[in-house]
Amino acid sequence: MDITFKNVSYIYQKNSPFEQRALEDINVQLPSGSFVSVVGHTGSGKSTFIQHLNGLLEPTEGVVQVGPYELSPEKNKHLKGLRKNVGMVFQNPDHQLFEETVQKEMMFGPKNFGINVTGTELENVIKDVGLDLDILSRSPFDLSGGQKKRVAIASVLVLKPKVLILDEPTAGLDPLGKYKMMELFSHLHKSQQLTIILVTHHMEDALKYSDQMMVMNKGKVVLIDHPLNVFKRKEYLKEIGLALPEKIELIEILQKELNLTIDDAGQSVDELAKSIGDWVKEGSGS
Amino acid sequence: MIEFEHVAFKYPQAEEEAIKNINITINDGEWVAILGHNGSGKSTLAKLTNGLLMPTEGSISVNGLELTEEHLWKIRRIVGMVFQNPENQFVGTTVLDDVAFGLENLGISRENMQRRIIDSLDTVGMSEYKLHEPFRLSGGQKQRVAIASVLAIMPEIMIFDEATTMLDPVGRRELIRLIQDLHKSSDLTFLSITHDMNEAILADRIIVLNDGELWFEGKPSSLLEKSDELEKVGLLPPLITDLTDKLRKNGVNITTQPLNYEELVKQLWILHSKM
Numbered sequence: 295m296d297i298t299f300k301n302v303s304y305i306y307q308k309n310s311p312f313e314q315r316a317l318e319d320i321n322v323q324l325p326s327g328s329f330v331s332v333v334g335h336t337g338s339g340k341s342t343f344i345q346h347l348n349g350l351l352e353p354t355e356g357v358v359q360v361g362p363y364e365l366s367p368e369k370n371k372h373l374k375g376l377r378k379n380v381g382m383v384f385q386n387p388d389h390q391l392f393e394e395t396v397q398k399e400m401m402f403g404p405k406n407f408g409i410n411v412t413g414t415e416l417e418n419v420i421k422d423v424g425l426d427l428d429i430l431s432r433s434p435f436d437l438s439g440g441q442k443k444r445v446a447i448a449s450v451l452v453l454k455p456k457v458l459i460l461d462e463p464t465a466g467l468d469p470l471g472k473y474k475m476m477e478l479f480s481h482l483h484k485s486q487q488l489t490i491i492l493v494t495h496h497m498e499d500a501l502k503y504s505d506q507m508m509v510m511n512k513g514k515v516v517l518i519d520h521p522l523n524v525f526k527r528k529e530y531l532k533e534i535g536l537a538l539p540e541k542i543e544l545i546e547i548l549q550k551e552l553n554l555t556i557d558d559a560g561q562s563v564d565e566l567a568k569s570i571g572d573w574v575k576e577g578s579g580s
Numbered sequence: 581m582i583e584f585e586h587v588a589f590k591y592p593q594a595e596e597e598a599i600k601n602i603n604i605t606i607n608d609g610e611w612v613a614i615l616g617h618n619g620s621g622k623s624t625l626a627k628l629t630n631g632l633l634m635p636t637e638g639s640i641s642v643n644g645l646e647l648t649e650e651h652l653w654k655i656r657r658i659v660g661m662v663f664q665n666p667e668n669q670f671v672g673t674t675v676l677d678d679v680a681f682g683l684e685n686l687g688i689s690r691e692n693m694q695r696r697i698i699d700s701l702d703t704v705g706m707s708e709y710k711l712h713e714p715f716r717l718s719g720g721q722k723q724r725v726a727i728a729s730v731l732a733i734m735p736e737i738m739i740f741d742e743a744t745t746m747l748d749p750v751g752r753r754e755l756i757r758l759i760q761d762l763h764k765s766s767d768l769t770f771l772s773i774t775h776d777m778n779e780a781i782l783a784d785r786i787i788v789l790n791d792g793e794l795w796f797e798g799k800p801s802s803l804l805e806k807s808d809e810l811e812k813v814g815l816l817p818p819l820i821t822d823l824t825d826k827l828r829k830n831g832v833n834i835t836t837q838p839l840n841y842e843e844l845v846k847q848l849w850i851l852h853s854k855m
Contacts, residue, residue, distance in 0.1 A: 335748065335750075336718050336719060336748060337718075436593075438618045438619040439618050439619075440618040440619070441618075465745065465746060466618075466664070466742070466745055466746070466775075467618060467775070468616070468617040468618045468620075468775050468814045468815065469775060469777065469814070469815050469816040470617065470811055470814045470815060470816055471617065471618055471814065472775075473816060495747075495748040495749055496749075497749065535748075535750055536749075536750070537748075537749035537750050537753070540778075540819050541819060544819060544823070544841065547841050547845065548845075551845045551849075552845065552848060552849075552852075563819070563822050563823055563826055564826055566823065566826075567823055567826035567827045567829070567830050567832075568830055570823075570827060570830075570832065570848065571827060571830035571831060571832050573848075573852065574832050574848055574851045574852045574855065575831070575832075575855060576852075576855065577852060577853070577854070577855020
């Protein structure tokens with residue numbers, strides 16, 4: 295589903311002394327099947343932006359178009375259809391889990407939307423997110439943080455959404471769990487052409503997985519481009535309180551300290567090791 | 581000094597022990613990082629240290645005081661804790677009130693209290709925010725106020741239970757720098773529970789838990805030497821180690837395990853100039 299924002303603004307508590315413009319004249323086009331990372335400092339408008347994608351918020355001005363669904367200040371009739379197609383996974387899984395068993399938890403959404411889910415489909419989703427089937431009979435509240443997160447994702451995936459919105463999905467997971475979770479999203483993106491909108495602080499993940507990066511600052515979209523191009527704007531990113539991925543910092547150090555010429559920041563660690571290896575072997579004696 | 585002797589802990593309804601036969605000693609002034617996968621027992625270990633949980637087996641002592649009901653309050657004066665989510669520990673309407681709150685029951689003079697509040701906010705670089713509402717601060721600032729509240733009580737041991745986990749990279753870096761500074765400038769003992777390898781390798785010593793058991797205990801560089809085994813326990817090597825491993829595979833003979841890029845660059849130049 296293509297996503298288009300046309301002159302979208304959002305104002306919290308409009309016409310009150312606390313009026314606050316959280317989004318200001320947003321114009322973006324995110325084509326169907328893309329993997330977009332949304333980054334920005336706390337309070338830059340990221341959360342407000344993603345809440346417009348499934349109608350949790352409706353624009354104060356402008357129009358949001360998600361596939362056939364349109365959200366505008368006036369008419370918003372098809373929210374149910376929109377929400378069935380746009381799945382959202384929150385940062386804290388405790389906010390979305392509430393049933394007695396994992397199975398009931400996962401069937402809640404489908405029941406609500408009138409979708410029939412077979413036992414096999416349910417089991418496949420559980421396996422897709424890297425959980426064992428015996429988890430279905432357990433209470434979601436007795437699970438570890440990582441397991442809860444996977445259950446929350448599974449209960450969104452079971453609705454077969456076209457767009458998946460992920461708000462800091464790996465916060466609090468251990469390093470291997472983080473890696474596996476990101477690989478899972480990448481796999482879903484590739485195998486099911488899922489459009490993924492990832493809100494993240496992890497610049498490494500934005501660089502590694504996304505084909506577009508959207509940088510927000512003070513309610514505006516200030517950069518939208520391929521991550522490699524975004525990270526070329528080092529000074530600007532620093533100015534708006536954003537960090538660089540460690541790999542790009544490493545490349546900077548190598549360029550400066552070893553006078554190595556490495557121009558493509560998209561290099562893998564293997565390639566970097568090879569370039570450095572060649573430099574070492576070249577030696578200074580000749 | 582913290583001593584764990586044959587410590588085990590089982591949650592009431594759990595089948596398995598969360599912590600199994602742990603023997604560790606944390607020395608005065610030391611900074612020890614605790615790593616481990618989700619559910620490995622890291623947080624349980626932290627909660628056992630200040631008596632939020634009591635061991636089901638074995639004994640724990642803090643500065644020679646055995647962890648019992650009798651010594652509980654004395655131990656909590658010695659051990660301060662900073663949690664993952666600072667919002668859970670805010671009670672005051674201003675930063676100042678918040679830091680003052682923890683001091684109110686200690687029976688110290690008003691003058692002394694004021695000095696401690698100012699000093700601790702100064703240490704964490706938050707003095708100019710003393711009249712701000714804690715809820716309006718950024719994540720990193722909130723954590724610094726939480727640290728100030730603990731510092732004001734003047735503990736001897738500080739535990740950071742994933743205190744940097746929820747922060748953005750810039751806030752996280754600043755907080756880690758603050759911990760480094762405190763470690764250098766004070767006699768405080770630090771126990772930091774974390775998922776961040778880059779943070780853990782700054783500590784004097786690392787403990788890795790796996791399924792409630794002690795899997796590794798030693799210097800950061802020794803842990804990084806075992807980089808190919810980390811995945812088994814839910815961890816991944818940091819980028820510096822991944823690169824070092826791959827350089828070695830490319831025939832670059834790096835002998836001392838580097839903990840940062842400066843150390844790596846130095847070794848690379850030596851190797852380069854020998855060619």
